[in-house]
Every structure is written in C-alpha cells, then in structure tokens.
Amino acid sequence: MAAATRGGAERYFTRWYKPDVKGRPCEDFCVLQHSNRRVICVITLAEAHPLLQSGKTIKSINYQISANCSRLQNKVSGKSKRVWLFAQFLTELAPLCRISSTDGEEYTIYSCIRGRLIEVNENILSNPTILQEKPSTEGYIAVVLPKFEESKSVTQGLLTQKEYEEVLLKRLNSSS
Amino acid sequence: MSSLTEKDRPIVQLLLNAGTCPRCILRFCSVGSQMLYRHPYKDLMKVLKEFLKNNPEKEDTVCFDVVDPPCKRIRLEHPEEGPEDLNHNGALQQNPQVNDENTAVEDSAVKVCNVCLGILQEFCEADFVKKVCQKVNSADYQFTSFVFSVSLPPQLSVRERAAWLVLKQEMRNLGLSLSKDDIVQLKEAYKWIIHPQLSEELGVPADGKVLFEVSVVFAHPETDEECHFLATACPDCFKPAKNKQSVFTRMAVIKALEKIKEEDFLKHFPCPPSSPKNLCVALEIQCNNGAVFVAGRYNKYSRNLPQTPWIIDGERKLESSVEELISEHLMTEFRADSFNFSSSGREDVDVRTLGNGRPFAIELVNPRRIHFTAEEMKGLQQTINTSSDKIQVRDLQLVTREAIGRMKEGEEEKTKTYSALIWTDKAIQKEDIAFLDDIKELKLDQKTPLRVLHRRPLAVRCRIIHTMRSEYIDEHHFRLHLKTQAGTYIKEFVHGDFGRTKPNIGSLLNRTADILELDVESVDVDWPPTL
Numbered sequence: 001m002a003a004a005t006r007g008g009a010e011r012y013f014t015r016w017y018k019p020d021v022k023g024r025p026c027e028d029f030c031v032l033q034h035s036n037r038r039v040i041c042v043i044t045l046a047e048a049h050p051l052l053q054s055g056k057t058i059k060s061i062n063y064q065i066s067a068n069c070s071r072l073q074n075k076v077s078g079k080s081k082r083v084w085l086f087a088q089f090l091t092e093l094a095p096l097c098r099i100s101s102t103d104g105e106e107y108t109i110y111s112c113i114r115g116r117l118i119e120v121n122e123n124i125l126s127n128p129t130i131l132q133e134k135p136s137t138e139g140y141i142a143v144v145l146p147k148f149e150e151s152k153s154v155t156q157g158l159l160t161q162k163e164y165e166e167v168l169l170k171r172l173n174s175s176s
Numbered sequence: 177m178s179s180l181t182e183k184d185r186p187i188v189q190l191l192l193n194a195g196t197c198p199r200c201i202l203r204f205c206s207v208g209s210q211m212l213y214r215h216p217y218k219d220l221m222k223v224l225k226e227f228l229k230n231n232p233e234k235e236d237t238v239c240f241d242v243v244d245p246p247c248k249r250i251r252l253e254h255p256e257e258g259p260e261d262l263n264h265n266g267a268l269q270q271n272p273q274v275n276d277e278n279t280a281v282e283d284s285a286v287k288v289c290n291v292c293l294g295i296l297q298e299f300c301e302a303d304f305v306k307k308v309c310q311k312v313n314s315a316d317y318q319f320t321s322f323v324f325s326v327s328l329p330p331q332l333s334v335r336e337r338a339a340w341l342v343l344k345q346e347m348r349n350l351g352l353s354l355s356k357d358d359i360v361q362l363k364e365a366y367k368w369i370i371h372p373q374l375s376e377e378l379g380v381p382a383d384g385k386v387l388f389e390v391s392v393v394f395a396h397p398e399t400d401e402e403c404h405f406l407a408t409a410c411p412d413c414f415k416p417a418k419n420k421q422s423v424f425t426r427m428a429v430i431k432a433l434e435k436i437k438e439e440d441f442l443k444h445f446p447c448p449p450s451s452p453k454n455l456c457v458a459l460e461i462q463c464n465n466g467a468v469f470v471a472g473r474y475n476k477y478s479r480n481l482p483q484t485p486w487i488i489d490g491e492r493k494l495e496s497s498v499e500e501l502i503s504e505h506l507m508t509e510f511r512a513d514s515f516n517f518s519s520s521g522r523e524d525v526d527v528r529t530l531g532n533g534r535p536f537a538i539e540l541v542n543p544r545r546i547h548f549t550a551e552e553m554k555g556l557q558q559t560i561n562t563s564s565d566k567i568q569v570r571d572l573q574l575v576t577r578e579a580i581g582r583m584k585e586g587e588e589e590k591t592k593t594y595s596a597l598i599w600t601d602k603a604i605q606k607e608d609i610a611f612l613d614d615i616k617e618l619k620l621d622q623k624t625p626l627r628v629l630h631r632r633p634l635a636v637r638c639r640i641i642h643t644m645r646s647e648y649i650d651e652h653h654f655r656l657h658l659k660t661q662a663g664t665y666i667k668e669f670v671h672g673d674f675g676r677t678k679p680n681i682g683s684l685l686n687r688t689a690d691i692l693e694l695d696v697e698s699v700d701v702d703w704p705p706t707l
Contacts, residue, residue, distance in 0.1 A: 007599055007690035008682070009671040012627065040629050042674065118634060119623075123675050130675070137688075138675035145630065 009137055012036075016155050017046055017164035018112045022093065026050055026171075029112050030136065031158060039151050041113055043096065043142045045135045048168065050107065052135055057102040058128040063120055065095045071120045071142070087116040087145075092157060096120060096142050099131075113154050115146035180205055180227055183352055188224055190346055194448035196339065197289035198224050199296040203365055204343060206358035210368040217286075217297060287451050291339050292362055293332060293396050294455035300369040304458070309377040311461040312390055316511075318545045319465065321383035324374055326363060327393040329456065330429035331402040335449040336362065337433055342447040387466025393459045398452055400424075405444040406432040468540050470506055471575040471583070471704040472557070473533035474498060474519075478566040479526045479693075484517070486525070494525065501564050503538055509556055511544035520583045520701050521592070521662065524694075531593075531698040533570060537580050548574065550707075571707045582703045590700045591642065593659045594666050597693035598681060603651040608685065612644045612656065623676040625668045639664040656681070657697070667691050 013032035021027050028046035033039050045052055063071040074088050090096075090111040097120065100106045111117075120142045124131045131139035146154040159167065180188065184205040191201045198220035199213050207213075212220075288294050298304065312322075340356065347354040371382045374390075403424040407414045413432040414423045433441075441447075476498060485500060486493045499517035507515060519536035523529055548556070550573075557572040618641040624632050640661040647655040658666070665677065670691040672680035682689040 007601060007671075008688045009626075009668075009674050009690075011671075011690060034626060036627060036630060040626050042626065118629060121675075134675075138672070140674050143626065143629070 013042065015161050016158035017161070017167075018110075018158055019046070019048075019164065019167050021110050021112070022108075027107065028164075029110065031112050031155070032136070032140075033155060039146060039154065040118070041115065041144045041146065041154070042140045043109070043112060043144060044140045045109070045131070046164075047135070048171075049135075050105070051099060051101065052132055056132070058131065059100045059102045061097055061099050061125055061128055061131075063097045063125075065098065071096055071117065072122070074117050074119065087118065090115060090117055090144060109141050111142070111144060112158070113144055113146060114150060115144040115154065118143040118145050180207070185228070186346055186350055186352070187343055187354075189228060190343060190448070191291075191339065192224060192228070194339070194342075195287045195290040195451040196448075197292060197297050199300075199365060199369075200289055200291045200339075200362070203360040203362065204339065206355070206360065208358075208360065213296075213365050213369050214372070217301075288453070288455050290449045290451045291332075291335050293329070293335070293399070293452055295328065295332070295362065295366055295394065296369070298455055299394070299458065300366065300373075302373065305370065305373040305377055307458075308374065308390065308392065308461055312378060312463055315463045316544055317388060317463055317465055318547055319380065319386075319388035321381050321386040321388065322374070322378065323384060323386055323389045324367065324371060324382060325389055325391045326366065327391065328363065328426070329394055329396045329400070330424055330426045331396065331399045332362060333426070333429055333433055334402055334406070334445060335399075337441065338445050338447040338449045341438065341442060389464045389466075391460075391462050391464070393462075394456045395459050396452070396454070396456045398454050402445070403429050406436065409440050409444065410435045465542050465544065465546060467577070468510065468512075468543050468546050469537055469575045469577055469580065470510075470540065470572065471535065471537040471579065472502075472569045472572040473535050473699075473704070474502060474529065475531075475533040475568045475570075476523065476527075476529040476566065477568070479528060481566050482525045483519070483522050496566075498567055499538075501567050502536070502560060502569060505556060505560050505563065506538060506540060509545065509548075510540045512540035513542040515540050518580070518583070520590075520699060523696055524667075527694045527696060529696040529699075530595075531696070533568075534696070534699045535583050535701050535703055537575065537583055537704075539577075571704050573704060573707060575704060579704070583701065585701075588662055590662055591659055592662060592664075592699050593657065593697040595695045595697050596656045596658065596666060596670060596691050598654055598656055598670055599690045599692050600652055600654075600685060601688040604648075604654065604685065604687070605651070606648045609646045609648060609654055612646045612684070615641070615644055617642060618644075618679070620664065620669060620680075621678050622665055622668060623673070625665050625673050626676070637663065641669070653692075666694055 010032060012035045014035065016031045016033060017028060018031065019026075019028040021029060026048050027050065028048045030044045030046040032042040032044060034041070050056065051058065065071065069088070071088070091114050092110070092112055094111045096109045096111055096117075098106060098108050121140050124139055124141075131141075133139065187204050188201055191204060196204075198217065201224060202212060202220070286297070289297055340354075340359070344354050375381055400422075406429060407423070410432040413428050413435065415428075416423060480494065481496065481498060481501075482494055483498045485497045499515075503515045503517060506512075516539040517536065518538075519534055521534065523534070553572050553574065557569055560572075561568050620637075620639045620641060622637045622639055624634050624637075641664065642659045642661070644659075645657040647657070649655060656670075658669075660666070665673075668677040668680070670681045670689055672678075672682045672689070675683075680689070
C-alpha cells in the first residue's frame with residue numbers, strides 16, 4: 001500500500017483522494033494534481049474501487065451522461081486562450097461517465113473537483129482493460145482544469161495520501 | 177531666385193495687417209525657395225513692407241539679396257512677462273529679452289504670429305537650436321545623422337485654415353486665383369530653416385532614413401480650446417480617448433477640418449485668426465535611437481536555469497535566467513533602455529543545451545551606443561563567457577531586424593537532436609532495446625502535454641522522430657539519442673504522458689519508462705553565420 005516513488009508520467013503529480021463517493025462504499029477516486037501554478041487535475045479510480053478488484057470485467061463505458069450531455073462533445077478546440085470558457089463546467093458531484101460491469105453492476109464516475117472539463121479519456125472506450133491495468137496513468141478518466149481563482153482551494157474537499165490510508169485502515173479493521 | 181509679384185500684393189497686405197509673420201506670409205505666397213526662409217526675421221519684415229510701399233503699377237519683383245548672414249539672432253519682445261518665467265516641468269521657456277536699442281527697427285514690439293504661433297519666429301532662432309543641441313549632447317548618444325521630428329499643436333491647422341479662407345475670399349473678390357496646393361506647409365518650412373542649423377551645431381547631416389530621432393513637442397495652452405468648436409460641427413471625428421489624453425488629437429482635428437463646411441467654419445472661428453498673447457512652448461525635447469539587434473548561439477550547462485526570469489507573485493523562484501545572463505552585459509555596453517530576447521525554440525529549466533548551441537537574438541531598445549567593431553563584439557562575447565559558467569555564447573554579432581525572421585523559420589522547420597537518460601520499471605537487456613536503432617521516421621501523435629495545458633490549447637500534434645540510437649547502461653537504464661522534427665515533446669515521448677503521446681518509449685518497450693535527464697545535442701539551424 002505504501003506508495004513507492006512513482007516513475008513515469010505521474011512523477012510531478014500529488015495524489016488526493018475522495019472515498020465512498022455519494023455514500024457508496026469503496027467507490028474511491030484519486031485526483032492527481034499537477035505541481036504547476038495552474039493546477040491541472042487528472043481524475044482516476046483509486047485502487048480500492050470495485051471496478052479494479054479481481055474478477056470484475058467491464059461491459060461498457062458511456063460518456064453520455066444524460067439526454068443533453070455527452071462528455072465527448074466538450075468544446076475545447078481553437079487557438080484562443082479563452083477557449084476554456086466554452087468547456088463544460090463541472091462541480092464535485094458532476095458525473096463524468098457511467099461504467100457497467102458484466103455482473104450487472106453500474107458505477108458512476110464523478111468529477112470530485114470543481115473546474116472545466118478539458119478532456120475525457122477516449123482510449124478506455126476502445127480498450128477498457130487499460131482502465132483496470134493502469135488506472136493511475138493510461139487508464140485515467142478525465143482531465144479537469146480548476147478556475148484560476150480556485151487553484152488553491154480545489155483540494156479542500158479531498159484527503160491527502162496519509163488521511164486516505166487511515167480510512168483504508170479503518171475499513172480493514174471494521175470488516176474483521 | 178524666387179520673387180513676389182503683383183498678384184501676391186493682396187496676400188501680403190491682408191496677412192501683414194492681421195498679424196502674420198513674414199515667413200508664414202511667404203508660405204501663403206507659395207514661395208518655394210528654402211534659402212529665403214532662412215533670412216533673418218528683421219530683414220524679411222523690412223522687405224515685405226517695402227514691397228507694399230512700392231508703386232503697384234511698376235513691374236515689381238522683390239529682391240531678397242540681403243547682406244546679413246542667416247544665423248543672426250532676432251529678438252522678440254514679449255508684451256507679457258511673468259508666467260513664462262515659471263518652469264514647472266522642464267518646459268522650455270524663452271527668456272524675455274529686451275529689444276536692442278541700437279538696432280533701428282521700425283516696430284520695437286513684434287507680435288506673435290497669428291498663424292504659426294511663433295514656430296516660424298522664435299523657434300527658428302539660434303537660441304532654440306542651441307537648447308536642442310544641448311539636450312542631444314547631454315543625452316550622450318552615438319549617432320552619425322539624425323531625424324528631427326516636430327509635434328505641433330492641433331490648433332495650428334485650424335488657424336492655417338482660417339487664414340486661407342479669408343485669403344481665398346479676398347482673392348475671389350479681386351478676380352484672382354489662389355491655389356491651395358502651392359502653399360508651403362508649415363512643418364516643411366520649419367525644417368528648411370532649422371535642419372541646416374541643427375546639422376551645423378551637431379556636426380552631422382539630417383537624414384530621413386536614419387534611426388536616431390530628436391523630437392520636440394510644442395504646445396500652446398492659451399489656444400487649446402480653439403479646436404473645440406469642431407466637436408460640435410463634426411462629432412463623429414472625435415472618439416473618446418483611451419487614456420486621459422485630450423480627444424482633440426492632430427489627426428482628429430485634420431479629419432474634422434476636411435469634413436466641415438466652409439460656412440460652418442466661418443461661423444465659429446474668427447477669420448483671419450486673432451493674435452495670441454504668448455508664444456508656443458516647447459514641452460519636451462526627446463532623443464530616441466532605433467533598436468539594434470545582437471545575435472548569437474548559446475550553450476546552457478545548468479540544469480537549474482530558466483530561459484526567462486521565473487517570477488511568481490512577485491517572488492523569484494529560481495535565480496537568474498539565460499536571457500539575463502546574456503543581456504546584462506549587452507545592456508551595459510550598448511546603454512539601452514530595455515531588451516527583448518528571443519530564440520529559436522526553448523528548453524526546460526532542467527535541460528542542458530550542448531553542441532553548437534541555440535540561436536538567439538536580442539533587440540536592444542533605444543541604445544546610446546550603436547557602433548561596435550568585430551573586435552569589440554568578440555570582447556563582449558568574452559566578457560559574457562567569463563562572467564558565468566552556466567551559459568556560454570558564440571558567434572555574437574550585430575544583425576538587422578530582417579535577419580531575425582531566419583531564426584524563427586528555424587523554430588518551425590529544422591530538426592533537433594537530443595540525448596535522453598531513460599529509466600524503466602521492469603528490467604531490460606541489450607537485446608530489448610536494440611530494435612529502436614532500426615526505427616526510422618517514427619510518427620507520433622502528441623496531445624498537448626498535461627504540464628503545459630494551462631497555457632496552450634488542447635490539440636494533437638503529429639511529429640516525427642527521424643532516427644534513434646540506444647546505449648545500454650544497465651537493467652533499468654539506457655541512453656537514447658534521437659533526431660526529431662522541431663516541436664516534438666521529448667519527455668512526453670519517453671513517459672507517454674498518461675498515454676496521450678502515442679507511441680511512446682513505454683509502449684514500444686512494453687514497460688513503464690521515465691526520463692531522468694535530457695540534453696539538447698544540436699539545433700540544426702544555420703543562422704546566425706558562424707564567425
């Protein structure tokens with residue numbers, strides 16, 4: 001469980017956690033926050049998430065979260081610096097996608113932070129196993145850019161690595 | 177030799193009575209000989225008065241052969257003294273001078289011209305020339321020729337129009353013609369008179385193409401409101417100003433004068449214009465040299481040096497920068513106001529630039545010194561190189577502004593070569609990486625890296641890795657030399673950037689890879705010329 005120094009693309013990211021989102025047990029998310037001034041955040045599944053447990057097979061991933069809203073149709077093209085204004089704005093509990101597994105379960109992936117949606121990972125649509133094999137890198141869900149003014153407060157509702165490990169410890173103790 | 181003829185008589189008469197100075201009168205008579213304007217004020221006045229006295233029936237040509245040299249000082253007497261003595265903000269003031277009693281002049285008091293407000297009077301004289309040259313010399317610029325530019329208060333255009341309208345009317349009444357096109361422009365006449373004097377005093381010629389500019393701004397606060405009637409007559413010519421500056425700019429006033437109907441003008445403005453109490457004031461005398469450009473190539477040996485100063489919230493995050501280390505000495509030697517640094521691409525803080533170095537160009541703004549021999553430039557290069565071990569420069573030379581284009585060309589089109597130290601999570605053997613050497617023209621699709629997404633738009637870039645050469649180090653490390661298309665993100669090619677750069681070293685080797693060190697081995701641009 002102790003995180004070794006991670007090499008690769010995640011090196012410059014700090015990990016923050018949101019456990020038991022919407023009261024659903026063990027549906028934990030991990031937000032990777034970049035060390036740059038304007039923090040880019042990558043939304044991923046935490047290792048404890050049911051979808052990442054052995055035996056789970058993903059049936060489908062759907063970015064169409066309602067009749068009017070598809071996360072795939074996010075307007076972020078163009079050369080203007082203000083292009084982010086047209087991107088979809090997310091609040092903490094905004095759904096990013098819905099994933100169903102072969103055993104009939106359905107899971108909703110939430111943004112966990114406030115900000116503009118930059119992109120959702122289309123690689124997992126064509127290759128869902130990546131989500132399970134490399135949830136913290138190639139299997140990421142989405143990239144979100146918080147508002148400049150909220151850069152410092154964006155992680156306020158999230159747990160640090162240490163705090164999250166305590167949550168995991170509690171779970172372990174309560175289940176025994 | 178130019179001359180005044182009979183048809184000029186009514187012009188001279190009317191303007192002289194109205195309080196117009198002799199040189200302005202010559203302008204309205206379309207006298208095109210520059211020499212004539214340089215004659216002393218007194219002499220011109222005398223000649224004009226004599227012209228008027230002479231019998232109109234005789235064939236009249238006025239001869240302008242006068243004995244006095246052109247630089248003789250003329251004194252104007254100010255009817256009002258006092259306010260002009262005050263010198264609040266460096267405004268150039270003319271000292272009130274008493275008329276020399278020994279000079280037998282008919283009129284001891286000379287009125288300020290009602291058209292040029294003194295520009296073609298006091299401001300053509302040696303005193304003013306001296307003041308300008310003093311300012312230029314004390315600013316200590318290096319120059320071989322100069323451009324003298326003058327900013328005149330907009331109400332001069334209004335007064336010029338008023339004088340012309342009244343003349344036009346008078347000439348029409350007399351059945352004579354008056355062509356607007358032949359009238360000499362005030363600025364032109366002014367330069368005819370003052371350029372030779374400035375040239376002589378500064379010891380260099382005036383040259384319209386040159387970059388060293390001496391500029392003077394004139395103002396006449398007493399009559400500033402004279403333009404205001406134009407705003408009611410042509411309101412759309414006067415847009416609200418961005419700064420707190422007056423909306424009555426020269427351009428706006430000229431535009432309004434073109435639009436306004438003659439009748440409207442005559443209704444609102446006295447024709448001929450009234451005589452002002454005071455002369456114009458010279459507000460500022462400024463010097464400015466055109467920018468010079470210094471180019472070269474730099475090497476960067478530090479892994480802790482940004483290219484430009486890294487300052488966040490007013491706090492400097494890392495000491496110094498490539499541009500400061502190079503520009504500091506140039507700024508001192510060229511004595512410039514500021515600089516603009518640009519280069520053919522950039523490298524990150526933690527990346528070294530080896531080999532021939534990266535081309536750069538520095539624009540030095542308003543330099544006091546502009547001439548440097550090749551030897552001196554070499555010396556400058558030496559100074560920069562001994563002052564820091566973090567960077568080194570070569571091929572330091574002066575270049576033209578146009579040459580900068582070649583450098584920017586290189587940024588988009590030319591190739592770069594790199595050396596990367598790579599780590600892998602799972603063990604590798606020599607055989608595992610050998611195949612990389614055989615891959616040619618590898619096409620990459622790179623989404624905008626996460627680390628720059630906050631300042632670059634999201635896009636996919638297609639880039640090519642032309643060749644690679646691997647050097648095995650141990651089970652978890654190897655060095656990779658690559659030759660790539662300009663604009664390729666090397667770090668992202670190695671670690672994959674969350675799968676957003678495809679293919680990447682990780683995907684090629686089926687492992688997790690990371691980049692520990694990156695060096696630029698060469699920037700393949702053949703500019704600036706090697707010295």
